[in-house]
Amino acid sequence: MIKIMFSPTGGTRKVVSALAGRRNCEVIDLTDWETDFDQVEIRPDELMLFAVPSYAGRVPAPASERFSKIRGNGAKAALVCVYGNRAYEDTLAEMVDLAEEAGFQVIAAVAALAEHVYFPEYARKRPDKKDRKRLAEIMDLIEEKVARDNWEKPFIPGNRPYKERKDPSFYPVFHMQDCVSCAMCLASCPAGAVREDYTPDPALCISCTRCIKICPAGARSLPKDQVLALQEKIAPQCEGRKKIELFL
Numbered sequence: 001m002i003k004i005m006f007s008p009t010g011g012t013r014k015v016v017s018a019l020a021g022r023r024n025c026e027v028i029d030l031t032d033w034e035t036d037f038d039q040v041e042i043r044p045d046e047l048m049l050f051a052v053p054s055y056a057g058r059v060p061a062p063a064s065e066r067f068s069k070i071r072g073n074g075a076k077a078a079l080v081c082v083y084g085n086r087a088y089e090d091t092l093a094e095m096v097d098l099a100e101e102a103g104f105q106v107i108a109a110v111a112a113l114a115e116h117v118y119f120p121e122y123a124r125k126r127p128d129k130k131d132r133k134r135l136a137e138i139m140d141l142i143e144e145k146v147a148r149d150n151w152e153k154p155f156i157p158g159n160r161p162y163k164e165r166k167d168p169s170f171y172p173v174f175h176m177q178d179c180v181s182c183a184m185c186l187a188s189c190p191a192g193a194v195r196e197d198y199t200p201d202p203a204l205c206i207s208c209t210r211c212i213k214i215c216p217a218g219a220r221s222l223p224k225d226q227v228l229a230l231q232e233k234i235a236p237q238c239e240g241r242k243k244i245e246l247f248l
């Protein structure tokens with residue numbers, strides 16, 4: 001099995017780990033902007049898990065750009081979209097199109113939840129024990145479909161044309177006076193949006209918050225007022241515990 005994923009802050013990775021369990025997997029990391037994805041080819045007999053977080057109801061732009069370079073060679077694909085308890089809107093529909101254009105056969109899709117990176121009270125501590133159990137069951141069901149050699153594409157929700165791609169509502173703030181020049185942000189920003197002098201490039205930043213999470217000196221943070229303003233706007237859509245969905 002091959003996992004192709006984009007997980008700047010680890011929520012998507014947790015969901016994929018719960019799905020894959022102890023199965024032997026090769027991992028292709030779409031956050032690595034130095035990989036030459038043109039060289040990545042998948043064998044036709046592989047099962048591929050393609051997983052991304054939902055960003056404003058869409059696939060994050062760098063993930064879509066990098067994934068579209070990969071050649072699927074007719075391999076079966078299960079799509080996994082991970083969101084923070086608001087909504088995933090057209091993310092799965094966009095993933096279907098990306099996977100098919102890359103030459104995969106889509107046989108399943110999952111919408112699962114992970115803690116919202118901006119508002120940890122939404123989907124707090126998910127995927128939790130209950131989610132992990134359900135995700136393990138889901139993977140068994142997908143493998144049963146593969147074993148039956150069933151290539152049928154299930155109904156997968158979403159609109160075409162997709163929602164318009166939105167720029168982030170805010171960007172991490174850089175506190176230059178606290179920076180210790182360790183260069184971790186520069187090396188690991190999935191969008192290549194940290195300049196040589198560690199200042200952010202807003203034209204490239206996708207506001208994924210990885211730089212905030214990995215900075216050992218606390219030199220980056222979210223702009224609190226703007227986070228609160230967004231939370232007020234989206235709070236009604238984030239209520240309740242949303243369920244994991246399987247399209248098989």
Ligand SMILES: Cc1cc2nc3c(=O)[nH]c(=O)nc-3n(C[C@H](O)[C@H](O)[C@H](O)COP(=O)(O)O)c2cc1C
Binds near residue numbers: 057087113118207
């Ligand atoms: C830029 C951005 C946009 C997001 N948009 C949505 C959204 O539209 N709906 C939602 O439920 N969660 C949204 N989230 C929350 C993420 O989907 C969620 O936190 C996910 O677990 C992050 O994945 P990662 O931990 O693998 O990086 C957004 C997060 C970011 C950073």
